Amino acid sequence: MRKTIVICGLTFLVFFLQQCKKEIKPDDPLKAEENEQYSGGQVTVFDESPSAFGSQAPGLSGDDELLFFVGHAFFTENWVTAPSSTKGRDGLGPFFNSNSCSGCHFKDGRGRAPQFDGEVSSGLVLRLSIPGQGSHGESLNEPLYGKQLQDQAISSVLKEGAYTILYTETSGTFNDGTTYNLRKPEYQISNLNYGAMDASVQVSARVARQMIGLGLLEALSEATILSRADENDANGDGVSGRVNYVWDYKNQQTAIGRFGWKAEHPSLYQQSAAALYEDIGISTSLYNTQNCTTGDCSSLANGGDPEIDEDDLLKVVLYCQTLAVPARRNWTDQTVLKGKQLFINSGCVSCHASSMTTGSHPTVSALSNQKIYPYSDLLLHDMGAGLADSHTDFLATGREWRTPPLWGIGLFQTVNNHTFYLHDGRARSLEEAILWHGGEAGGARSKFVTMSKADRDALIAFLKSL
Ligand code: HEC
Ligand code: HEC
Ligand SMILES: [Ca+2]
Numbered sequence: 001m002r003k004t005i006v007i008c009g010l011t012f013l014v015f016f017l018q019q020c021k022k023e024i025k026p027d028d029p030l031k032a033e034e035n036e037q038y039s040g041g042q043v044t045v046f047d048e049s050p051s052a053f054g055s056q057a058p059g060l061s062g063d064d065e066l067l068f069f070v071g072h073a074f075f076t077e078n079w080v081t082a083p084s085s086t087k088g089r090d091g092l093g094p095f096f097n098s099n100s101c102s103g104c105h106f107k108d109g110r111g112r113a114p115q116f117d118g119e120v121s122s123g124l125v126l127r128l129s130i131p132g133q134g135s136h137g138e139s140l141n142e143p144l145y146g147k148q149l150q151d152q153a154i155s156s157v158l159k160e161g162a163y164t165i166l167y168t169e170t171s172g173t174f175n176d177g178t179t180y181n182l183r184k185p186e187y188q189i190s191n192l193n194y195g196a197m198d199a200s201v202q203v204s205a206r207v208a209r210q211m212i213g214l215g216l217l218e219a220l221s222e223a224t225i226l227s228r229a230d231e232n233d234a235n236g237d238g239v240s241g242r243v244n245y246v247w248d249y250k251n252q253q254t255a256i257g258r259f260g261w262k263a264e265h266p267s268l269y270q271q272s273a274a275a276l277y278e279d280i281g282i283s284t285s286l287y288n289t290q291n292c293t294t295g296d297c298s299s300l301a302n303g304g305d306p307e308i309d310e311d312d313l314l315k316v317v318l319y320c321q322t323l324a325v326p327a328r329r330n331w332t333d334q335t336v337l338k339g340k341q342l343f344i345n346s347g348c349v350s351c352h353a354s355s356m357t358t359g360s361h362p363t364v365s366a367l368s369n370q371k372i373y374p375y376s377d378l379l380l381h382d383m384g385a386g387l388a389d390s391h392t393d394f395l396a397t398g399r400e401w402r403t404p405p406l407w408g409i410g411l412f413q414t415v416n417n418h419t420f421y422l423h424d425g426r427a428r429s430l431e432e433a434i435l436w437h438g439g440e441a442g443g444a445r446s447k448f449v450t451m452s453k454a455d456r457d458a459l460i461a462f463l464k465s466l
């Protein structure tokens, strides 16, 4: 009797184990991670319309909810030439690139390179520098034209100059024989109205980025960011991200850089003040001068001292901090899940880290303690010669770029009616963006090139679901 029970038990156990084995058959459906559709944690909105990047973060305090809309107005409405009856909004220029934030961050989304010479406010700017570094490690401005080429000016002064872009096409083949084309931009600055530029000028082209989830990135603790750094590639995976330590002009100290394509700004406060100053010509308490190329702008009317009050600047900053992240689409789709596995197995996640948890945000509590899926480590990586320029930003060399968060990347077509990617908008598709990866990302790129067409399509389907 006892023997029968043991045999029965064993038979049952074997049967049970077989069932278990069956459970992990490779052709079983793939499963999404619980809650991975909430890219911004509770700061996520289910909106896949053309306004998907423009939603207020859920859970703001009553005051912040209202201030967000004031910030939105400052972000979208045009600044005008001083003097003007619209006192709160005059002081444009004298030199500028666009007369509003949303001129470049259209619908809080992604800019692109101009599609014809002189196209205004496409969202691309040219940063200028000469070799060397300042006392805090910052890049040195071009002596006459400063930190950026302003290709617009108020009517009483001549603009700094103009530029044209020449693209050189190259082609290559995937391992399966399919061919692809890439285009590399070259910038020619022309019509300079204030003399020749320094012969050693270094130009760095940058497009405006989508504005979503930025406060969540500001809420990541320094320890969280540092935990992913591997400057000397101790784990031997060929990827060696490092933090950009930059100068915090407000707090007068060194800080971890988080924003911009080379992580050159430590906070949204500083990034916003710099944008007002360089892109629109509006002075703030932080940069309280006129951005003046003629040498003397004292005869020109200005819009106050500073041109935007601190209170209003803080509303712009709040706006930048509290734009929600749109939720994933199709995150349970089998092709998307297969693409996600390929994204992990190809090493894309060594830089485009899937999830992190925010610490506590100093001013907006809704941003604190959220599990987010930015697909970035906010670290600098050497991306090879193909993407390099010669401009440095603090520790970032010409070859180094901050891993850009990939959240929202599948919505550019819907929001901004284009599919241009990378720091200068050179990639015309997600496929081209991956093919430009080199340096530390060379291994991941090779994996992509050797994939079958079906696998490449799955990987792209995953990116489009972000
Ligand atoms: C002339 C075009 C232009 C205008 C106008 C402009 N921006 Fe930007 N913005 C950019 C570019 C280009 C970048 C990337 C900068 C870099 O990498 O150095 C950027 C980056 C940013 C970022 C960082 C995003 C990130 O993901 O790191 C913030 C925040 C930002 N801008 C806020 C603003 C605000 C606020 C205004 C209005 C006061 C504004 N911008 C106006 C072009 C513009
Ligand atoms: C070594 C780090 C690293 C690895 C590995 C890596 N990337 Fe990137 N990725 C970056 C950086 C840095 C950029 C920005 C480069 C630039 O704009 O010049 C970028 C840009 C992108 C972009 C364009 C983002 C935008 O905002 O325009 C996409 C899409 C992308 N990567 C996908 C992938 C995929 C897919 C893989 C794996 C096959 C991968 N990356 C592997 C670091 C990495
Ligand atoms: Ca001004």
Ligand SMILES: [Ca+2]
Binding pocket: 095, 145, 146, 147, 148, 149, 150, 160, 293
């Ligand atoms: Ca300038």
Ligand SMILES: [Ca+2]
Binding pocket: 230, 233, 234, 235, 236, 237, 238, 239, 240, 241
């Ligand atoms: Ca490593």
